[in-house]
Amino acid sequence: MTTLTDRDLEKAPIASPVTMAGALNRALADALREDSSVLVFGEDVGTLGGVFRVTDGLAATFGEQRVFDTPLAEAGIVGTAIGMAMNGLRPVVEMQFDAFAYPAFEQVTSHLAKLRNRTKGRVALPIVIRIPYGGGIGGVEHHCDSSEAYYTHTAGLRVVTPGTPADAYALLRQAIECPDPVIFLEPKRRYWSKETTTLQHTAATLDRAVVRRPGSEVTLISYGGALGTALEAADAAAEEGRSVEVIDLRSLSPFDDETVAASVRRTGRAIVVHEASRFCGYGAEVAARLSEQCFYYLEAPILRVTGFDIPYPPPNLEEHHLPSIDRILDAIDRLQWQDSSGTVKADG
């Protein structure tokens, strides 16, 4: 079904400033153009172009058959996407906000994740569910959930979240081409952060983490909305003479053990940083598996800097909930550093 047009030729690799929302929009446009089996649908994604404008202009360019608004029903969106994929299409659907994907939970968990396995590989569901997620934008309740752990615990789903515009483009392109269902979590507070880059289909690899910043003494493992904070914390730590490596997981499921474990074995110290609540949050898996894989290399317990175990706070209190640079620096300080006299500095 792939039909290349000469508009592809326009994509000269000249670096230019692009936002994550813009990169995602480009990824959708390019996928729609290159593969006529790709469809984009959901609530307000057609005429309006999505409440975050990620689908801006797509309905006008590709027509109402390919980019369209559905009735307001999330189970309906995911359930019909499943049927469409069974019939050879590649739906890319949007859930308007994190908490509004919950009505689709049964369709995601009991069907989307399982149909390939159920049919011994006969029925593939190449579906991408795009979910703007996380906080940091002053949104009211139900608009700021970090819901990744619900999906990562569900076997059969891939869960991906980009941290930069370039990755957003490459990962979304690959997610759309992927024969597995992909939960594509878009950190909404990064939608408008710009990067000067060339958008390339091949730049990132769907299930591989990336070292965003090399370092030798501590590994910060992060993703999505918290990644920027982790990078800033690493910069701040560097000023205090601490060499911090920052890993952007990108693929939350499957987990890239190779890249991450290698880093943690090298540094001997690790902190997971994410916005979601701590208890049974994604960081628990990261800490548990690395504690097991890197047990003999660890100088200190793996710490988690995360949101608290509370419902997402109202806008005027969210700054306290979100992992901050200071909170990450504090955690780094608690990693059992020895001073020259050999005594442990932190109160641990």
Add this chain to the structure above:
Amino acid sequence: MTTLTDRDLEKAPIASPVTMAGALNRALADALREDSSVLVFGEDVGTLGGVFRVTDGLAATFGEQRVFDTPLAEAGIVGTAIGMAMNGLRPVVEMQFDAFAYPAFEQVTSHLAKLRNRTKGRVALPIVIRIPYGGGIGGVEHHCDSSEAYYTHTAGLRVVTPGTPADAYALLRQAIECPDPVIFLEPKRRYWSKETTTLQHTAATLDRAVVRRPGSEVTLISYGGALGTALEAADAAAEEGRSVEVIDLRSLSPFDDETVAASVRRTGRAIVVHEASRFCGYGAEVAARLSEQCFYYLEAPILRVTGFDIPYPPPNLEEHHLPSIDRILDAIDRLQWQDSSGTVKADG
């Protein structure tokens, strides 16, 4: 609203054999009798007495106003329970099987868990959602999910699972009296296991773990359906001269750090045993928090013996998925035991 009848006096504390299903039935009956605000409803819980007969006879005894069948809609059941609780009742609702609670996920996550917090404590939701969960009964797909991690990651919910008939009774009584919403997970493969015991309201404490079997060299941390396997494994290990402590968590959220960390600090080795898939499963939290809390006491990494990261298998393959005695014993062997010469025995 509490009305005690003289039938209470009949409850003489004479130990007698009781199944977990029977204990749960008694708990419901006693709660209905003692508190006229308690209601029991769901699919087939009335006339039929539930597909597992946990509500057997309750409709006949307490009438259709208090014990009744609803239309077949799980969001409807939880959503109306929320409204009833807002109006002073104490609904105890049943989701027929684990995977059939997913349609209610939005009501559970966005309302049940959050309404107290949303209203600064003004609106309490003393609701119990009973969910028969887990495998081991030869059930077909969607009837065997271990879905605890979805709930334990959700702040505002209590998540409880009994391992024995006596606990089933006491925990359900307390769950019904608890002012917080409680997800009450019933390990369906333990429904018919008998215990000779007296059912007492006060025996277990809703948020405390219990040491089911004392030991000094390894701590097995388990709950629900896998608990029995963990206990059998401990017995088998004892025959090989290994002293294994077994903790029954009972309350998955909140987590009883005190009891568990004390044990792990004492033994220096721990294994979490559960049926659910490993990746981002409940055991991840247990391993992560204990690795942090007990870092300096650990002789070996905390291991997880769990289901694989796959959809629940068909009946004829489920034995391979479920944690077995052998798999637990294997894990114990991998816990970096030193032989007398001081070298590590395991292949680690």
Add this chain to the structure above:
Amino acid sequence: MVTLAPAAPTSTNPQRFLPTETPLALLDAGGHVVADAGLVMPSDDILLALHRKIVLGRRFDSQATALTKQGRLAVYPSARGQEAGEIGAVVALRPQDWLFPTYRDSMAVVARGVDPVEVLALLRGDWHCGYDPYGYRVAPQCTPLATNALHAVGLAHAARIKGEDTVALVMLGDGATSEGDTHEALNFAAVWKSPVVFFVQNNGYAISVPLSKQSAAPSLAHKGVGYGMPSMLIDGNDPAAVYAAVAQAVAAAAAGEGPTLIEAITYRIEAHTNADDATRYRDRGEVESWLARDPLTRLRQHLTGRGLLDEAAIAALDAEAETEAAALRQRMNVDTVQDPAELFRYVYAEQTPALGQQQQELARELAESEDQ
């Protein structure tokens, strides 16, 4: 306690559940009384009360929109144009009844008597719900669409079980009717014969999505028959009709006749929220045509025509509305300070040790950062 046998399905006369084919109205766009309206005209006192609350409600609404421009509110979804529905439905409720509003229905919540500053706590970003639901019998404004419909049914069913004379009214948008929860709520209510009024404000859009992409039904009120529930289709810009329909449904519910589905045809004059750009999906002309059907103008013309209202009374009322708006502005123009400890206080009835620890961690952090 009453006996609660589920309603037996009846195969007799499904027509009685059907709405009319055109919306019922008591007052036409010019404020003239419609003949044979099929609804009971409210008393003059009620009409005057509706007028008064609409004036105050509209002023509240425009003040709230203005507060977003001053950065005092994070966001505000205006109900301008929908005043007949917002006010008419609330005025028809009795004190013992409950209201289950959505994010759109701040005006209705204010009309029910909740302090506007408490109402706006949500949109100011201070807390998720700023008022005591029990104080006003108003549930927290609900964002996850259609979920509140089930809460209303549950509360009403509990009232019946307890023998209380309470009706629950739930507000829904046209978009929300597509959600599974709406279906389940209608069905539970019909089977249980719960005292519930489902009040759907069909304002033509769900954000940008027009009704034609939401439903192919003759009307949303035609859903009622599929549950065995009487349904009404009304002119949602006619305050008298809204009041009359809701009052009738409340009375039926209170009399044990079960739930009613009401679809009120109306229009959202402003964008979905101040953050939305409605020009992307609808013409100015469409908005103009609905301005000509303004609920306040209509009611005012009727009342002045009948001599129940004069320029002086209107001027006095407008002045009162301005005073209230000014007071609101002033009260909203202070910087509020939220105590971060509140984050940990209401998650459970009793704080868990882990939450206590997290609260302390945060307190320590804040103390440290103050030290610096």
Add this chain to the structure above:
Amino acid sequence: MVTLAPAAPTSTNPQRFLPTETPLALLDAGGHVVADAGLVMPSDDILLALHRKIVLGRRFDSQATALTKQGRLAVYPSARGQEAGEIGAVVALRPQDWLFPTYRDSMAVVARGVDPVEVLALLRGDWHCGYDPYGYRVAPQCTPLATNALHAVGLAHAARIKGEDTVALVMLGDGATSEGDTHEALNFAAVWKSPVVFFVQNNGYAISVPLSKQSAAPSLAHKGVGYGMPSMLIDGNDPAAVYAAVAQAVAAAAAGEGPTLIEAITYRIEAHTNADDATRYRDRGEVESWLARDPLTRLRQHLTGRGLLDEAAIAALDAEAETEAAALRQRMNVDTVQDPAELFRYVYAEQTPALGQQQQELARELAESEDQ
């Protein structure tokens, strides 16, 4: 590709969406032709095909129940008594159409041509779905209620987008109509005018819960008008009526007229599954009264009455059914061995390293335990 504008809502004549008040039938309980049935009587060939497939289907069904007693099946939900629906609907489908069955509909899946042993893989516990959905255009039998309705709509909508002449028929129970997914599916299909047939077998119970606790509607088919969808209420024990109604709905869908909702009134003669005890919630008398409305007897009386069928033909057919049942018994009477490696093979298109490792762990374990 065709243009897919959503159907404009029409306010004209909602009556055309309503079902009849009594179920349409072509043959009465005695097998006599009903006058002015409002349905087209199928050809004699079709009637004979229905008869044949019902005999074979019923024998398959009773064989499957017998296999549970022998421990060869974990569980089996019988469709005995519902043969008119199970078979009539499937025979009305064209080869290019799709069937979306539930756990109850093994008989329908077999009638569609799927090898019964492959069908029973699920209930034997070998694998979740034993057949290739694409080989037969039959989706896996669906357990989570009503979820399959959305899949059917999606598949049908995709067919329209691709310009394929494919209709999707989804089977639902009366209980499943209460789920939100049914509502969403009906609505999406109506708005999109998707070529879907919603075939609801109202067998009076959802496990133990009778229809009166499930719905207060005049009929479940009365839900159609609330979506702008034509609806039919039919006698679900009349194979001719089921065939005629479904064939008509399939033809309409194929002609671009959109979806139809069909409610077929029938009865489940056996318990919910072999594990269920139906005496707990219904009288033997009720079952007896439905036995008197048996779909096979009815069709057979009609065919023999018209001389289209005689004792010899019936005996031959019964013998054929016995042979098939014996073959099935034999094929099911072997112990199957599942390869545990399969558990890890189909979770993702390409196995992840972590799953590869888990597969190896299990293999090592199994090898060790064999060693012992």
